[in-house]
Amino acid sequence: MILINLLPHREAARKRRKEVFQMAMFGALVVGLLxxxxxxxxxxxxxxGQQERNTYLQSEIAVLNRQIKDVQGLEGEIAALRERQKAVEDLQADRNLPVxxxxxxxxxxPEGVYLSSLKQNGLQVELKGSAQSNERVSEVLRNLANGSPWFTKPVLKEIVSGTVEIAPKDLRKVVNFTMTFMLVRSTEVNQQAQERRP
Known part of the structure; x- marks a missing residue:
């Protein structure tokens, strides 16, 4: 005998597949949300975690900035102390410059050169005097430039012809001059001497 199933089995299978699909979709949605x-x-x-690290770094940066300001303040104080120390050393070394x-x-x-005025202003010295000739004035300039490690940069400011009275009726022609030169500090003279040594 042939059995014929007249029940709607295709629709029941379609319904089951639809329910399985909906369950799978719901499960996928739940898994996706999770x-x-x-x-x-x-x-x-x-x-x-990164924000915590950033906060920690900012607090450490603030601490370091305070330390940097302290160090800069100390560096300024050290520089001021060094300047004072150098000034004291220069004064100590320069006390013998007049000698x-x-x-x-x-x-x-040289012979034939007479000084009438000598004035020192800091390290600059001004000389005024008389010489028997222009050659003697030139010799003074050469000697000041090359003859002593304590003198440098001689400059002739003025040279004027004049006369000087030696005796009541004895007038002689002279050359009156004004020149300046710079004194060299003791520390610089010592440094130059050390550089010349082999």
Whole structure:
């Protein structure tokens, strides 16, 4: 005998497939939402960790900035102390400059040259005097430039012809001059001497 099933089995199978598909879609949706929530939680944890590190770094940077300001203040104080120390050392070294000035001037002035004025302003010295000729003035300039390590940069400011009375009726022609030169500090003279040594 042939059995014929007249029940709508295709529709029942279609309904079951539809229900399975809907369950699979719902499951996929739940899994997708859970995965998205997990990824969000992971990234949020990373962001929170990075923000904590950033906060820590900013607090450390603030501490370092305060330390840098302290160090800069100390460097300024050290520079000021060094300047004061150098000023004291220069004063200590320069206390003998007048002695060197007078000693070397006495040796460097040729015969026939007479000084009428000697004025020192800091390291600059101004000489006024008389000489028997222009050649003697030139010799003084050469001697000041090359004859002593204590003198440098001689400059002839003025040279004027004049006369000087030696006796009541004895007038002689002279050359009146004004020149300046610079004194060299003791520290520089010592440094130059050390550089010349082999």
């Amino acid at each position: 995965a998205a929530a997990g990824v969000y939680a992971v990234f949020q944890g990373l962001i929170d 060197y000035l007078l000693s070397d001037l006495a040796q460097l002035l």
